[in-house]
Amino acid sequence: MTATMTTEHRTIRIPVTGMTCAACQSRIQRTLQKQPGVDDATVNLILNDATITFDPAATSPEALVDVIRDVGYGASLAAPDQTALQEQNARDDDAATEYLTLRRKAIVSGIVGLFAMIISMPLMSQLAATMHTAGGASNVGDPFMRWTMTVFDPALRRVAPWMYAIDPRVTTWLLLALTLGVMTWAGRHFYTGAWAAFRHHAADMNTLVAVGTGAAFLYSLLATVAPDFFVRRGVAPDVYYEAVVLIIALILTGNMFEARAKQRTSSALRALVHLQPKTARVLRDAVELDVPVEDVIAGDTVIVRPGERIPVDGAILAGTSAVDESMLTGESMPVAKAVGDRVIGGTMNATGAFRFRATTLGGDSVLAQIVQLMRDAQGSRAPIQRLADRISGIFVPIVMSLAVVTFVVWFIAAENAPAVRAFAASVAVLIIACPCAMGLAVPTAVMVATGKGAELGVLIKGGEALQRAGDLNTVVLDKTGTVTEGKPTVTDIVVAPEGAFVQREDALLRLVASLESRSEHPLADAIVGYARAQGLSVVEPDAFESQTGRGAIGVVNDADTAFAVAVGNAALMADYAVDTASLQADLDRLANDGKTPMLVAVDGVLAGLIAVADPIKESSRAAITQLHAMGLDVVMLTGDNQRTADAVARLAGVDRVVAGVLPAGKVAEIVRLQALGRVVAMIGDGINDAPALAQADVGMAIGTGTDIAIEAGDIVLMRGDLRTAAQAIALSRRTMRTIKQNLFWAFIYNVIGIPVAAGVLYPAFGLLLSPILASAAMAFSSVSVVSNSLRLRRFASALSS
Amino acid sequence: MTGTEWLVAMAGVALICWINWYFFLAGKTTPVKDVPKDTL
Numbered sequence: 072m073t074a075t076m077t078t079e080h081r082t083i084r085i086p087v088t089g090m091t092c093a094a095c096q097s098r099i100q101r102t103l104q105k106q107p108g109v110d111d112a113t114v115n116l117i118l119n120d121a122t123i124t125f126d127p128a129a130t131s132p133e134a135l136v137d138v139i140r141d142v143g144y145g146a147s148l149a150a151p152d153q154t155a156l157q158e159q160n161a162r163d164d165d166a167a168t169e170y171l172t173l174r175r176k177a178i179v180s181g182i183v184g185l186f187a188m189i190i191s192m193p194l195m196s197q198l199a200a201t202m203h204t205a206g207g208a209s210n211v212g213d214p215f216m217r218w219t220m221t222v223f224d225p226a227l228r229r230v231a232p233w234m235y236a237i238d239p240r241v242t243t244w245l246l247l248a249l250t251l252g253v254m255t256w257a258g259r260h261f262y263t264g265a266w267a268a269f270r271h272h273a274a275d276m277n278t279l280v281a282v283g284t285g286a287a288f289l290y291s292l293l294a295t296v297a298p299d300f301f302v303r304r305g306v307a308p309d310v311y312y313e314a315v316v317l318i319i320a321l322i323l324t325g326n327m328f329e330a331r332a333k334q335r336t337s338s339a340l341r342a343l344v345h346l347q348p349k350t351a352r353v354l355r356d357a358v359e360l361d362v363p364v365e366d367v368i369a370g371d372t373v374i375v376r377p378g379e380r381i382p383v384d385g386a387i388l389a390g391t392s393a394v395d396e397s398m399l400t401g402e403s404m405p406v407a408k409a410v411g412d413r414v415i416g417g418t419m420n421a422t423g424a425f426r427f428r429a430t431t432l433g434g435d436s437v438l439a440q441i442v443q444l445m446r447d448a449q450g451s452r453a454p455i456q457r458l459a460d461r462i463s464g465i466f467v468p469i470v471m472s473l474a475v476v477t478f479v480v481w482f483i484a485a486e487n488a489p490a491v492r493a494f495a496a497s498v499a500v501l502i503i504a505c506p507c508a509m510g511l512a513v514p515t516a517v518m519v520a521t522g523k524g525a526e527l528g529v530l531i532k533g534g535e536a537l538q539r540a541g542d543l544n545t546v547v548l549d550k551t552g553t554v555t556e557g558k559p560t561v562t563d564i565v566v567a568p569e570g571a572f573v574q575r576e577d578a579l580l581r582l583v584a585s586l587e588s589r590s591e592h593p594l595a596d597a598i599v600g601y602a603r604a605q606g607l608s609v610v611e612p613d614a615f616e617s618q619t620g621r622g623a624i625g626v627v628n629d630a631d632t633a634f635a636v637a638v639g640n641a642a643l644m645a646d647y648a649v650d651t652a653s654l655q656a657d658l659d660r661l662a663n664d665g666k667t668p669m670l671v672a673v674d675g676v677l678a679g680l681i682a683v684a685d686p687i688k689e690s691s692r693a694a695i696t697q698l699h700a701m702g703l704d705v706v707m708l709t710g711d712n713q714r715t716a717d718a719v720a721r722l723a724g725v726d727r728v729v730a731g732v733l734p735a736g737k738v739a740e741i742v743r744l745q746a747l748g749r750v751v752a753m754i755g756d757g758i759n760d761a762p763a764l765a766q767a768d769v770g771m772a773i774g775t776g777t778d779i780a781i782e783a784g785d786i787v788l789m790r791g792d793l794r795t796a797a798q799a800i801a802l803s804r805r806t807m808r809t810i811k812q813n814l815f816w817a818f819i820y821n822v823i824g825i826p827v828a829a830g831v832l833y834p835a836f837g838l839l840l841s842p843i844l845a846s847a848a849m850a851f852s853s854v855s856v857v858s859n860s861l862r863l864r865r866f867a868s869a870l871s872s
Numbered sequence: 873m874t875g876t877e878w879l880v881a882m883a884g885v886a887l888i889c890w891i892n893w894y895f896f897l898a899g900k901t902t903p904v905k906d907v908p909k910d911t912l
Contacts, residue, residue: 272894465896
């Protein structure tokens with residue numbers, strides 16, 4: 072259980088066991104929502120948990136657990152200090168146990184079912200002969216029965232003729248014992264689940280299986296203990312034990328595959344959880360110790376060697392290295408790390424050894440936050456799910472009614488053995504109906520898509536965001552930090568053709584950087600940073616004077632020579648009567664490219680110019696081309712002037728730009744686009760653009776390096792690469808297509824399967840379905856839906872290259 | 873239709889009515905159990 076506090080209300084997550092289909096989920100959800108003090112409750116069938124927001128003054132976690140148990144499901148509160156990582160580990164273990172249990176039960180009941188079918192062949196053969204003698208066709212309309220009677224029966228008669236000599240009463244009693252064993256061991260949860268649901272006026276998949284197999288069993292039981300009751304009424308005392316066992320075996324097999332596939336849908340989440348190493352090497356009292364990662368405390372010095380995984384978050388104290396952060400950010404290139412840089416727990420150290428100070432631990436670590444966010448996302452519901460929920464809620468009682476109608480119609484219409492036929496057809500209707508496929512259609516796709524997104528460095532915060540992102544037609548980009556790097560840097564150095572610094576760009580840059588080292592202007596910072604990055608030594612100026620709106624002047628001593636340096640715009644140069652004509656063309660060109668050129672005069676003579684700009688990210692142009700190719704309109708918003716904005720837009724390929732807008736103006740522009748009927752995504756950093764991200768239909772917060780604003784936006788782009796936004800939109804569109812396919816197949820399966828099981832094709836084509844075939848079809852339907860969702864794991868956008 | 877068939881048809885109608893009443897109507901009127909005070 073994890074708990075978060077709001078001002079007055081709490082949200083907890085309670086693991087729930089025993090859910091098999093959408094009806095289970097909707098029943099627990101409805102019951103929880105009705106509880107006093109509960110504001111909201113969402114139950115997730117795939118994650119097997121309930122997320123409940125409640126008023127602690129009106130109810131308690133323990134009471135909510137009791138409510139879930141009372142409805143007939145398992146629930147317990149996890150240790151309160153469990154982190155998302157530990158909790159997920161525990162759940163993975165539970166899921167693995169569930170799968171193994173189902174597999175054991177499916178295998179054993181399958182073997183028993185086959186044995187039961189073999190030993191009941193003499194009985195079935197006898198029944199077919201009786202029906203034939205009675206003047207009606209044997210049950211040849213059912214392909215399974217036809218195969219049994221025409222292929223299996225003659226073969227068995229040749230191989231084991233002695234079986235046909237066994238007293239039928241011995242066989243039926245043996246079958247009764249075997250069936251009872253399978254029902255009470257392997258199929259027990261169907262009956263207990265159905266009973267729990269029934270007590271709460273609800274019905275689910277368990278109800279259908281329990282009523283179908285239970286009716287077949289009771290009929291057979293009566294025929295076993297009181298065969299005369301049937302004989303006196305002219306009905307053969309047939310038994311259907313083998314059908315009961317095989318139905319249970321087949322449904323368990325379906326459930327087993329489903330459990331396996333459900334485990335795979337959360338494989339991305341599991342991979343994230345397993346990123347964190349179990350131990351960390353810490354330095355305590357000058358001794359290196361390997362300690363469990365849970366025992367690392369904030370402030371510990373942690374040692375990491377080449378090729379090791381970084382155990383916890385921290386900041387480097389000594390050493391340098393390259394770290395592979397691809398598992399968290401999707402960035403394929405290792406990131407260089409030096410003293411002071413932040414490292415994230417779970418990422419892989421590549422080359423160097425280093426020591427770092429542990430900072431955020433446990434639930435606050437970046438990895439735990441991402442796991443938590445992904446689990447929340449995977450537990451959330453897409454709006455399209457509501458349709459499936461509404462139908463699953465009323466589905467089972469309607470199917471039960473249809474089964475009754477089937478029975479009555481067959482009983483009245485069948486010419487021979489009406490009770491037997493009516494019975495088989497109505498049991499087939501109960502068994503073939505599959506509410507599970509509908510329940511799995513949306514959440515499995517959301518699970519796989521959010522996992523796939525995380526692999527690509529895109530955190531999608533839930534089904535709703537995914538669905539809205541699939542509907543987008545307009546993308547609004549913030550310029551600074553989104554389209555551009557967000558950090559101004561020197562882009563051009565031009566030396567005056569006849570100045571003192573021809574072919575001495577470095578010397579010019581060093582003089583200017585030395586002067587600007589005293590300035591606090593952002594452009595000055597860019598020049599100083601650039602000079603230092605070029606390995607130039609920056610010295611303190613002997614004199615410095617800032618001239619607001621014009622630039623700066625001062626004296627810089629370089630190699631024992633004092634230079635009078637002036638850096639600034641044309642007005643500053645005019646003040647000192649510096650002739651700028653020789654660089655006028657460069658000045659205009661750079662200004663038109665959206666850059667900020669600064670003229671430099673040394674000792675009263677024009678020496679050159681240095682241009683500073685916020686460069687466009689390499690990936691931006693490709694990303695915007697992709698967005699256009701996907702049919703999206705791209706708009707760029709910026710607080711910069713029109714000329715700079717136009718230049719960036721031209722270079723990046725943006726088709727419309729709105730310049731000079733404040734944060735409130737960004738919101739207004741998004742509102743205007745929405746009023747025009749556009750579905751708008753806003754892509755910006757999570758801090759400055761928060762209002763615009765919130766206003767947009769989908770807010771995409773763009774992360775830079777490890778500074779990821781995880782809380783901001785509906786979708787978090789983990790690395791500052793705009794191409795991941797195009798990937799996120801492409802993934803969302805693909806997911807919505809998968810969800811629609813899933814819902815279509817789940818509905819169409821039931822729409823076709825139920826009438827066929829009821830026998831509507833019998834008058835025209837002589838086709839019937841035995842309950843055994845119906846159970847195989849039912850098992851297949853939910854497995855096919857989950858498998859279709861799993862195809863999303865292969866989503867590999869062309870953009871990723 | 874024979875008497876038995878009539879009987880089965882009537883029983884079927886009754887069963888359908890009961891199913892729909894039990895699952896759709898009766899459930900809605902079930903009072904929600906109060907949370908015991910001692911669990912708060």
